[in-house]
Amino acid sequence: MKEKDENVKKEKRKLNYSKVDVIKLDTKCLYAGKLERIKEWHESAHSHPLCEIMFVFAGRGEAIIANKVYSIEKGDLIVYNPYTVHEERTTGKEGLELGFFGITNFQVSNLPADCLIAADAAPILHTKGDAYKFEFYFRSLIEEVSVDRQYNELMAKYWARLILIGILRLANISEAKFVTNAIFTRIHQYVSTHFTEIESMDQICEELNVSKYYLSHVFKNYMGVPPMQYITIKRISYAKKLLQETDLTATAIGEACGYKDHVLFFKAFKKVEGTTPQAFRKQAGGPRMTIQ
Secondary structure (H helix, E strand, C coil), rough: CHHHCCCCCCCCCCCCCCCHCCCCCCEEEEEEEEEEEEEEEECCCCCCCCEEEEEEEEEEEEEECCCCCEEEEECEEEEEEECEEEEEEEECCCCCEEEEEECCCCCEEECCCCCCCCCCCEEEECCCCHHHHHHHHHHHHHHHHHCCCCCHHHEEEEEEHHHHHHHHHHHHCCCCECCHHHHHHHHHHHHHCCCCCCHHHEEEEEEEHHHHHCCCCCCHHCCCCCHHHHHHHHHHHHHHHHHHCCCCCCHHHHHHHCCCCHHHHHHHHHHHEEEEEHHHHHHHHCCCCCCC
C-alpha cells in the first residue's frame, strides 16, 4: 500500500490574480438563436444598436461587413460592433449553420461602449483548436434562452460572458478588460482624449470633480498603473507612431505629445522604450509623411 501511495502524484497549481486581468462587467444578453443549415440563403443588409456575435457551427459561406466580403467556415467567430452594417450568405451547396446572440452593457478599455473589437480590427476570428469550446458555449447559451426555466437569465449571462472573455483572449486585445464603473469610464475617456494636455492629477480631479485618492485608487484598480504613468505610456505610444509615420523632428514630436521640455521627452522615451527617439526611428524605418 505504501509503495502504491508513493506512485501517486498530486499536482496543484496556484492561480495568481492580477489587477490588470480583473474583469468587471454587467452584461445583458438580449437574444440568442441559431440558423439551421440551409444551402441557398442570403440575409439582407442590416445593423443592430448592440454587439452581435456569431459562430459557424457547420458549412461555409460569406459575411459582407461594411462592403467588404469575408469568407467564413466552421469554427469561425464573427463580431459585429453596434450599428455595423452586415449581411451573411451561403456559397455553393454546402450551406451554413450559425449560432448568434446580442449583448450590451459592457465596455472594453479604449473602445466605445458595447464595442468588442477596434474599428480597424478583423471582424472574423478563427478559433482553430478552441472551436469545440466556443461551440459548447454557444449551444449552451442558445439552450438556456430557448427554454423557460428557473435561473435561465443568469445562466445565459454566464455563457455570454465566457464567450466574450474567450474572444478577448483569442484576439489578444491590449488592456483586455471590461469596464462598467461609470465614473471610471468618464475618467478613462478624459485621460485617453487629453493625455497630451494633462500636466498633473490635480487637473484631472478638477475637471471631473473627483478626489485625488479616488482617482488614484480606481484608476490603478482597473488599469494596473497610476494615472500619470498611464499618461506617459500613452504619450510614448503616440510618439512612436509619429516617429514611424512622419518626418517631424524628435523635439517637435515631444511637443506634440505634451512635453514642453525636449529633455524630459527624451528621458521619458528612453525610460519606456530603452532607446532614444532617433534610434527608434532609424530601427523602425518605413515611409515618411511631411507635416506642415
